[in-house]
Each structure stands twice: as C-alpha cells, then as structure tokens.
Amino acid sequence: MKSKITDLKSALQPVKDGDTLMVGGFGLIGAPLSLIDELTKLEVKELTVVSNNVGEAGKGLGILLDQGKLKKAIGSYFTSNREVAKWYNAGKLELQLLPQGTLGEAIRAGGAGIGGFYTKTSVGTDLAKGKETKEIDGEEYVLEKALKSDVSIVRAHKADRLGNLVYYKTARNFNPMMATAGKYVVAEVDEIVEVGELNPEEIATQHIYVDKLVLTEQILTKEGVVQK
C-alpha cells in the first residue's frame, strides 16, 4: 500500500497559479485550517476558490484574500467577511454567488459526473438572470452547472491509512462533496488509524477520493483557533 500520509508542505506541492480550489467548511467550522494556513505561505496567484464563505476578516481564507492570491470566489455567503466587498468593489475579485443548496448540489454533481441540474431555487430572482430555464411538469426550473476543482482541501475527523474518512458533528458540511469533485484531494484530520479500525458503516468518504492525508496542527476551540 502506497502511503498517502504526508506533511502540509508536500501535500500542497501540486497547487499552481490559476487553479480552482475547493475548500471545506461552514465559516471556520469544518475548515481545513492547517492546510489553509499552509496555502498562505505558497507563492501562487490567480486562484479561484469554491467555499461557502471566504473565511472571516483576516482568518482562514480571509488571509489568502488579503494577500491578493484570489482571482475569483464562488460561494453562498460572503457577508461573513467584510473585506470581500472591498476587493470586489475595487475590481480585484470576481464573485459568483449561489444559493447554498445550489452550491452543495453543484459540487456533488461535479464529483458524480453530472454536467448540471435543474432546480426551482432562485427561479424568478436576480440570481437566475442569464441562466437557462426549463418547464418540467408545469413548474419552472433553472439550469445550474456542476462545479469541479483542480485541488480540494477538506477537513475530516479520522482517517485510516487507506484514506477512508469519518466526520465529526456539523464540521462535515461541504467536505464530503468537495472530496469527490477534486482532481487532487487532500484531507486534514485529527487522527490517522490503521486500516480496519474504522467501522465500515460510518465511513462517509471512501478512500478512492482521497490522494493525501495530513494531520491537523490547528483545532477549533470555544476560545477560537489554537495550535494543537
């Protein structure tokens, strides 16, 4: 068995200029904080980030924004980082805003070999402008394209050495879909156990989706993010 376990720096070696990156998390909850921190040390530019939020001001993906490494952000709720509007208004950041359910489904579709899907969400609103619509059984739907990434970085609770993943509480959020939609996938975890130690019924992401595993160095506590 070829080992997938590596260090943070090696894990992000394949990231290059212009890449599309999927980053798990709902705000800082379930975000791969150590990998994001490592991204801030890389000399890369023009990244497109697919994530529900762009972190918070000066935190998580917010640091990447401050560093000017982002060309575009695709997500559902950028309001959580007030810096996003400043960069957007200065013409230095493109935004693609999607309803949260459409974002999740677009990533799921991307990982499942589906080109797009029709949804009733956003029909008749500003977010449906310019999008193809279709009437199905008397109801109007809007066409949404699938999303894929060059690199997905996700956060899970436990992994086995094969790369099977188990999640923890609401830190699961966008991570399982993002693990399926990336050409190259790195999972940041609290613990790596031997193969056979995870309950097969509990594995939420199968090892076939995961290329590299890294141990987390940062954890979210009641008091905020701390070094492990």
Added chain:
Amino acid sequence: MSMKNMIAERAAHALEEYSVINLGIGIPTLVTNYLDKEKFYLHTENGLLGVTSVEEEDVDPNIVNAGKQPVGEATGASYFHSADSFAMIRGSHVDVAILGVLQVDEKGRVANWAIPGKDIIGVGGAMDLLVGAKKVIITTNHTAKDGSPKFLKKCTFPITSTRPVDMIITELAVFERKDDKFELIELMGDTTLEEIAEKTEADYTVSELLKGSVE
C-alpha cells in the same frame, strides 16, 4: 416580554407537534424558547436534524446552527452533509421554515437577501428554504427602523423567491394567506385595526371574527 419574544412565542403556537422545523437567524431562532423540544424536530441547513439548546459548559465549537451559534444535539439527532441537507429542504421534507424579512408583499413574495445600492454578496439558504419548505411563516417587526411599512403592495428590494409565504407574524398582527390574499386573523397586544391599517401598505382583508370582537 420584548417585542421579538412576543412574535417568537406567537410563531411557536402556529406549529403542529412533531413537525420538522427550520429556523432562520434573528427572531426565528427565539422560537426555540417557546417550544417543547421533545415534540419538534429542528433542522439546521449546515447539517443537523435534532437541534436543541446547550448549556455554556457543554458547548462544542463543532456543533453550530446556520447562524454559527453553538447548539446541542437532541436525542435521535443525525448529521449529514450540505447536499443532503438541501435535498431535505428542496425535496419538501421540511414541514415549516420560519424566516425573517426585509420586506414582504401582498402576493406573499419575500425580499430578505439584498438591499439595492448595497453589495449583494450573501444569500445562504434563504432561496432554497422558500422554494422547498411545505409551509413558510414570516416573523418580522411590522415596520422598518425608519417607521415605513414592511408589508407592502409590491417588494421594492430584490425578491428571494416567487413562492408565496403562508403566514406573517408581527408585534401588531397575524396575517394568514387564504385564496391568494392575506387575511388579518389576530391583533397582537393592545393594538387596534386602525393602527395596523396605518402601518401597512399591502391590501388585506379582516377576519369576520375579528371585526365582531373589536366592535
């Protein structure tokens, strides 16, 4: 009792026992204070069915609601990813969504995600909830901060969905949509029909029952 709590308490009374409820941010979150939590299944779109309250010492930073506030895990709770969570919402498996609004109009259309002239950079799950929940209850202050009506003939802010909401609860009144028109079914506190008429732009009918009780 504060105005917000009064609205939240009234919304709690509108819920059928053992239904699945999704609560928005703000006044809707307060509804939990007036529910017998054993008798409702609370859904939060970031991936938990079975939300309950949590004591300060038991807070787990990885268990939060859609407003990123710490919550607890009820007996019988389950976790799932965001795509599954919104499948529950769009697929009409959530019985009631309780949401706040910037504006709502007499057709029942809601505006609650963008203000013209301000940056439109966040929508979250609002559009999905309006499309998918079997019933939508709006909880809101009757008027905006400047005193202008929020229940209008037609929303002037960008709408969140074309789907009409079912009920509007404010600190002054309860409106229910019947046959494509809203009916004033209840007065809140010691308000009068005149006060409501003065602070409402939308057309609505007044319940016969209510006319009788006031006169």
